[in-house]
Amino acid sequence: MADEQRNEKSTKHRPETSRKRREILKAASEVFGLKGTSNGTLEEIADRVGMTRAGILHHFGSKRGLLLAVLQYRDTSEVEHLEEHHIPGGAGLFRHLVETARRNASRPGIVRTFVTLSSESITDDNAGRDYFLNRYSNLREEITQALIDMAKERKATIDMAKADMAASAILAIMDGLQLQWLLDGQHVELPESTEFAMNALVWSVLNNLEEQAF
Secondary structure (H helix, E strand, C coil): HHHHHHHHHHHHHHHHHHHHHHHHHHHHHHHHHHHHHHHHHHHHHHHHHHCCCHHHHHHHCHHHHHHHHHHHHHHHHHHHCCHHCCCCCHHHHHHHHHHHHHCHHHCCCHHHHHHHHHHHCCCCCCCCCHHHHHHHHHHHHHHHHHHHHHHHHHHCCCCCHHHHHHHHHHHHHHHHHHHHHHHHHCCCCHHHHHHHHHHHHHHHHCCCCCCCCC
């Protein structure tokens, strides 16, 4: 009977705990995006959600733990509206990336957080370094596979070296355009520029274009 009461109590408070964690993650994203991970403090995050520093640590253990949770939270929110909560394959992957750029154009805070944390990850012993290494590695593989799948559908041959380079270039274009857009959104059209560049690269790979413009 006592165990049942404890389980009931735990279940009762679980939604509240999840809500508070999401609230903390949103505040942390804003603080880290504005100030970086070094200057953004747990105290400031706690103030934003009406908690103490100890309260934040109760949920995430450490500042490093909070940072990693912020990164995972961003990834989860990116695919939660998709079937099976995963990026699609083939041509659907590229449509998803363009749609992500379109959504990002209306949420500069999330974009700022990503740009800040990804740039900081190149420093030694940064908490997000392994995360970004794995993220880019996995995305390159998924983009390359999407190109292979599209080539099979069209019964076309594909140059794997070009496909691998295109995967790296597509990610570089997306991240670079986000930075330019944050700096000068009046002159950089984030979704349109993303779609234009991605179309050019995918077209080049699938059609084995050899022409050089320069």
